[in-house]
Amino acid sequence: xxxxxxxxxxxxxxxxxxxxxxxxxxxxxxxxxxxxxxxxxxxxxxxxxxxxxxxxxxxxxxxxxxxxxxxxxxxxxxxxxxxxxxxxxxxxxxxxxxxxxxxxxxxxxxxxxxxxxxxxxxxxxxxxxxxxxxxxxxxxxxxxxxxxxxxxxxxxx
Amino acid sequence: xxxxxxxxxxxxxxxxxxxxxxxxxxxxxxxxxxxxxxxxxxxxxxxxxxxxxxxxxxxxxxxxxxxxxxxxxxxxxxxxxxxxxxxxxxxxxxxxxxxxxxxxxxxxxxxxxxxxxxxxxxxxxxxxxxxxxxxxxxxxxxxxxxxxxxxxxxxxx
DNA sequence: GCATAGTGGACAACGTGGTTGTCCTCCACT
DNA sequence: AGTGGAGGACAACCACGTTGTCCACTATGC
Numbered sequence: 071x072x073x074x075x076x077x078x079x080x081x082x083x084x085x086x087x088x089x090x091x092x093x094x095x096x097x098x099x100x101x102x103x104x105x106x107x108x109x110x111x112x113x114x115x116x117x118x119x120x121x122x123x124x125x126x127x128x129x130x131x132x133x134x135x136x137x138x139x140x141x142x143x144x145x146x147x148x149x150x151x152x153x154x155x156x157x158x159x160x161x162x163x164x165x166x167x168x169x170x171x172x173x174x175x176x177x178x179x180x181x182x183x184x185x186x187x188x189x190x191x192x193x194x195x196x197x198x199x200x201x202x203x204x205x206x207x208x209x210x211x212x213x214x215x216x217x218x219x220x221x222x223x224x225x226x227x
Numbered sequence: 228x229x230x231x232x233x234x235x236x237x238x239x240x241x242x243x244x245x246x247x248x249x250x251x252x253x254x255x256x257x258x259x260x261x262x263x264x265x266x267x268x269x270x271x272x273x274x275x276x277x278x279x280x281x282x283x284x285x286x287x288x289x290x291x292x293x294x295x296x297x298x299x300x301x302x303x304x305x306x307x308x309x310x311x312x313x314x315x316x317x318x319x320x321x322x323x324x325x326x327x328x329x330x331x332x333x334x335x336x337x338x339x340x341x342x343x344x345x346x347x348x349x350x351x352x353x354x355x356x357x358x359x360x361x362x363x364x365x366x367x368x369x370x371x372x373x374x375x376x377x378x379x380x381x382x383x384x
Numbered sequence: 385g386c387a388t389a390g391t392g393g394a395c396a397a398c399g400t401g402g403t404t405g406t407c408c409t410c411c412a413c414t
Numbered sequence: 415a416g417t418g419g420a421g422g423a424c425a426a427c428c429a430c431g432t433t434g435t436c437c438a439c440t441a442t443g444c
Contacts, residue, residue, distance in 0.1 A: 075338025076271075078358065079250075079264070082243040084365040089236040107236070108401085114233070124421055136402055138422070160410050160421045181232025192360040200357050201235065203349040208241040265430085281392055293431055295393070300429095317392045317439045 082204075089184055096180045102173050104147065110177040112140050113149055113170050121164045122155075149173060239361075246341055253337045259330050261304065267334040269297050270306055270327050278321045306330060 090107045097105050112130065120126040127137035141164065144150045149170035155161035166174070189197045247264045254262050269287065277283040284294035298321065301307045306327035312318035323331070346354045 075342035078342050079246040081361040082239045085361050086239040185232035185235050188364055191363055196356050196360050199353050200360050203353050203357050204238040204242050206348055207345055
């Protein structure tokens with residue numbers, strides 16, 4: 071096979087999609103429907119300090135407008151609240167709600183569980199190698215999440 | 228770190244994106260601008276027998292409408308031509324042009340070269356393990372390519 | 385031979401998650 | 415006080431999917 075390079079790329083995309091699709095389904099099963107990993111990741115970023123739209127945009131390497139849309143979605147689903155910043159009247163400070171924290175915890179557990187089960191399947195040392203090899207490939211780049219659509223699909227069972 | 232599961236997913240996405248972005252840039256540098264890996268993959272599928280919109284849709288696990296749009300893009304860029312099928316007057320038979328073949332060859336070479344260089348970086352046996360571990364995760368699922376936007380960005384250098 | 389079911393394809397409307405571009409408010413600095 | 419820059423909102427647009435509908439044609443069954 072001479073498509074090995076392309077296949078490899080597809081394999082990575084496939085791996086991500088499998089994980090993301092399962093996580094979406096599992097999250098839905100646990101009561102957080104209509105949530106996709108983007109939301110989880112964004113929430114994570116907000117929690118770890120990206121408390122404004124502009125800042126969130128920077129962290130996720132998307133425009134502030136895109137970040138604002140994500141935030142609007144999160145707000146609508148009650149994962150975050152926005153309140154005017156008393157110190158800077160331009161800003162709307164973001165705050166993760168309890169509901170958001172719960173979702174975050176669920177997401178974390180789901181992803182960790184998937185990792186664990188894969189580890190069981192292929193072996194701990196192989197997984198370690200996979201991770202470090204991927205890290206070598208990806209380097210220090212921030213992983214951008216601007217991938218509309220990649221995750222909004224049903225499992226194909 | 229307790230985000231290891233989520234990080235792992237992100238790592239895969241990141242790996243894919245690094246590969247895809249580089250391929251896009253490299254393809255552009257070689258005269259095929261405005262081509263993204265989707266096009267390469269679709270062309271590949273057409274070449275290997277998916278010679279109609281419906282069939283292409285089936286192979287790529289998208290609707291025939293989506294496939295038709297991809298085909299329209301490929302046709303516009305002169306990578307394929309559509310001509311009426313003399314035996315079945317409903318069909319428009321697809322044919323990859325020389326220009327398309329050239330792009331395919333370039334794409335292949337680029338992906339293979341990236342694979343080779345990664346192999347050099349992490350070692351051949353590690354790469355083999357990565358591939359088989361990923362294959363174990365992905366399973367027999369067809370990797371869907373319905374990932375709008377994931378690849379149309381500039382490298383961040 | 386002919387009605388009916390199914391397939392290929394086109395068109396339109398829509399959804400999602402991005403992008404630019406513009407504008408306004410407010411902060412910060414000279 | 416005036417000016418530059420940051421935060422944010424709004425609108426238009428793009429890419430790439432999705433449904434839904436419709437038509438032309440093929441294939442099948444009586």
